[in-house]
Amino acid sequence: MEYLLPYCSSQRQLSCIRNELLSLWKENRIFFESVFVTGNAKKLKGEKIKYLLESGLLQIESNKYFFSPYRIIKYEKLFLITDRFDNPSKNRVFPLSKDESLYLACKLKVQHGINVLDFGTGCGIFALVSLQMGAKLVVAVEVNLRAIYFAKLNAQLNSLAGGLEIIFPHELEEYPANKFDLICTDPPVVPCPPNSGLFVHSDGGPYGTVHLENIIEKVPKLLKSNGYFQLVTLALGTDKSNLLEDLLRIYLSRIQFSYNIYNRYSRPLINLTILYDYFKSSSNYISWQQELNDKKFKCLHYFYCEAKRDGCGFIGRQSIKIQKSKNSGTWEKRLRRLFFAF
């Protein structure tokens, strides 16, 4: 595995990197946004970038033009390093997106002293936001070694490594019942044919539900009474039903649970035809498409779900129709970016 910063174990050097990022963000926002967020090369003169250069977070293209091989987002007080959208590696670290990661990050139900489970932590955003908001313990589950490395690095970069446990999925079995006050996730949920080569951060199996089911199934055991389960996701479905709500009904109706589902968009943003197009060259494409057709899936729905284990013995569903928002269309654009590597 390529290691990003050879000396990332040195807290002193990481705090120098953080200081340089902060001063670039404060004093040259245009440079910061275009190099670290958008991914362009830009001229720079005078600013302190010694440690950014040494670490490889910033590199010289030509004649005072600099670029970054990574994406760096400033969220609240955090700097979060991820891979760039144009990185074609299957194991790339999920580049934080506004309509998923940041959407959920600002809604996390964190109170001082709680235990949080972040399933599929990626660069660690939900874990680090939770710690910053006062969580006592955050268990971050991740399967991708590269993402684990980035999450650790981001924790150190933001001086939030205390209270963070990063574990592989199978290690979750070792945690006792009723351990967590909050379980949050943005799991890989793009439906795709077997061996499609899709990024690990998005491959949700043929129906998109492999990881979704894996975590929803664990909620009844791991979540404390009055705890929250929050997720952003998409799900295949018809006009009237969808796989997310089917899973919530199967697993959460066993316990006392209530949930609100906010349909984030007034209509499904992309239909299956668009999704199918991306996988046409995949070897298992025809049988996969046939399977989905047989199930009569016509739509993809995109959800933000907030569920509370509250003991009131009530399962409800609330759909709030949000007007076509300025985010509308983002999914299609994102999927185009997502499959750019094919």
Ligand SMILES: C[S@@+](CC[C@H](N)C(=O)[O-])C[C@H]1O[C@@H](n2cnc3c(N)ncnc32)[C@H](O)[C@@H]1O
């Ligand atoms: C859509 S990304 C979200 C990352 C991060 N939470 C965010 O919002 O930026 C899903 C993450 O789940 C991870 N993942 C994939 N399979 C997993 C598994 N079996 N168990 C835990 N995490 C997994 C991926 O590597 C990826 O980092």
